[in-house]
Amino acid sequence: MVKKSTIKQVTLAFCLFGSFALGAFAWPKIAASPITVGIVAQAQKIIGIEFTPAQGDSMLNTLDSRVKQYQELRNLKMPNSVVPALNFNPIPVGFVNQDNTNGFKLSKGGAVKLPADKNELAFYTVRQLAELLRTKQITSVELTKFFLDRLKKYDPKLLFVISYTEDRAFKNAAKADDEIKAGKYRGVLHGIPFGIKDLLSTADSKTTFGAGPYKDQELHIDATVVKRLEDAGAILIAKLTLGELAQGDNWYGGITKNPWDVTRGSSGSSAGSASAVSAGCLPFAIGSETLGSIVSPATECGDTGLRPSFGRVSKYGAMALSWSMDKLGPITRSVEDAAIVFNAIQGTDRNDLSTIAAPFNYDGTVAGLKGWKIGYIKAPFNNRNISNVNDSLTLAKLKELGAELIPIEMPKTPSSAIQFVLEAEAGAAFQELVLNHKDDMLVRQGKGAWPNTFRAAQFIPAVEYIQANRARTLLIQEWYQTLKGLDIYIAPSFSSNLRLTNLTGNPCVVLPNGFNKDGRPTSITFMGQLFGEGKVLEAARIYQQATDFHTKHPTLNF
Known part of the structure; x- marks a missing residue:
């Protein structure tokens, strides 16, 4: 003793x-x-x-x-909203943007008819719902009511909603209908309902961070992401669960469930966003990722998710967990839906000094991958103990689509030794919980849960935190050199690549890629160079359209 x-x-x-x-x-x-x-x-x-x-x-x-x-x-007593005077810069020496200019071109869309059974709307894409709204076959008010009703029907079992924003939603939906009727169509998000992870603030509702100590918190501002989506005409209808303080799927109201298997949690921390989209209760939702919080729940629930490059999307009005690693992005039904939402929310923001100006060029009319150089991380694809059989089939499909496949190796700089950067920043972001023993109010109290992480983080010397960030600079540079000459690369969703790229700030698209032996979804990640979202989305869309995994959805027998 x-x-x-x-x-x-x-x-x-x-x-x-x-x-x-x-x-x-x-x-x-x-x-x-x-x-x-x-x-x-x-x-x-x-x-x-x-x-x-x-x-x-x-x-x-x-x-x-x-x-x-x-x-x-x-x-x-600094609040969570106060940012450090130091900004993380993910740009390597000699960096050249993949995209030279801005551009956004959607794939050719066909005619869409309102289904006889309106329940089928639950699994329509944003593109399909947008066409119904544009052609006035349905109103935004009707669509808003439809998805609110579904959220309320399935929430008692799936536990994916923290609060509804009904008054705001119906007011904005009525405005959208008036504008569309008057010929003032804002684009494909006009009139489309959506939800947000409840670490994003809204001026007229609570922002709970999914955690008991903050369940009555009111921040009285609209996050930049929310404002940009509403400026595009989208309709916020609900604030969704997250594992408390962005860890896992446990929150103060229970465990958010996976619609494919309600005996399982939906994973996290974007638990409610992934579950609600998967269950057909929202066309899209906003999640966040620091170390897998879009990739993991999107995989578990069979969604498509985009984790943008660090600095692409403003975090103003979002809970800070790690100022140098937090990223906001969409969870959707399809890659092109993710591109649509990303196009609306990306860009610099004077309220968030960590945002970085970079071109975004997406062309949804690109067909096939002929001439594309696509890397794949060699070790996990060759290791039968790690690789899912569907991952190997992905390589074959990409080759069939015309891509040249190039094996690559993980960097020698140890990303595992740098990861405590996240713990140090999280320990600072929530030091007040440790100081006041409010960390005891969190649901999870195990050795791997936040309370213990926050406490242990207080022992990290500032010198070692700085040394880790210097090593991070080496990691960024090494990975940039590895990816030179490639259009994109692919990796199994759960590998050391996930930690690596959250530290370097590279973007990824995670998409459904089949099912495991238990009938649950599996996924693959399409990875890009820094600020290479355009290429990643193009390639992921082409692959997704050559498969049908994203068209499958869970049977909700409850």
Whole structure:
């Protein structure tokens, strides 16, 4: 058993080395205890550096002053919305954008007729619903009511809604109908209902982050993503579940379920967004990803998802988990729907200094992949213990479509050693929960859950955080050199590539790619160069149209 005196010594030391937070009530007791050479000796075991007693003694005055500085900063009680004065830059040295100009051209759409059974509308794409609205075969008010009714019907079982925005929705839907009737058609999102992950703020409703400590929180602003979608004419109808503070599918109201198998969670953290779209309760929804939170639930629920490049989409009005890794993107029924939504939300924002200007050029009329150079990460495709049989079939299909396949290797710079950047930033973003012991209010309390991660993060030295970001620069440069000359590359959805590209900021499209032996969806990810969303979406659309996996949907017998 560890002696209490030893624990006290380590705790005191990391008030300075790692900013360990015990809460305001404990501070006077800690501050009254002098820092000694013995405390420094205990702390050095955690940071992995040895000092002589004389060196430790020389530090004491500096360390004492640091402890006081940390407490001054904690007294500021900074809200989650305050961003650091440092911005992550994912652009490698010598970088050249894949797209030279902006352009957006949709594939040729055919005529769409209102089905005799309106329940079939549940699984129509944005393109199909847009054509019904444009040709006035259905109104936005009717469509809004249809999807609200479905959300309310299936939410008791799937648990994917935190709150409805009905008043706002019907007001905006009526406005959309008036505009369309008057010939003022804004485009394919005009009148289309959608939902957002409830880490995005809206001025007229609560923003709960899916977590008990914030379930009554009101932020009184509309997130930039919400404003841009509504400017395009889309209709916000619901705020959707997320695993608490963007981890998993557990939130304060339960576990969001997978419509394909309600004995399973929908994965996370964009749990509600993926589940609602999969169940035909929304045409599209907005999710977010820091380390797999679009890829994982989209895979579990059989959706198509786009995780954009870091800096492509404004995070103003979104919960911060990791300022250098958070990304917002759409979860949809098809790749082209994802392109439509992305086109509406991407671009710089003066309210978010992390946004980066870059061209976006998407051409949905491109047919076939002849002349395309498509890389594939060699190891997972060759490892039978890792690779899904459908992944290998993907390679064959891409070759059939005309692509030249080129094997590539993962970078030598260890992304696993850099990942604690996320933990350090998350520990800062939610330090107040540790300080006030509100982390005890979170549902999940295991070793791998946020409370323990936030606490352990207080021990990460600032020097090591900076060193990890320097290694990240090496990783970005190495991966950029590897991808030079390729149009895109593909990878199994769950591999070290997922961690790598969330650190480098590269974009990906995850799409359904068959079913496993238990009848649940599997997926594949199409990956791009930084700001290469146009190429990734084009290739993913061509592949998706050559298969039919995205046309399958769960049978909701409940």
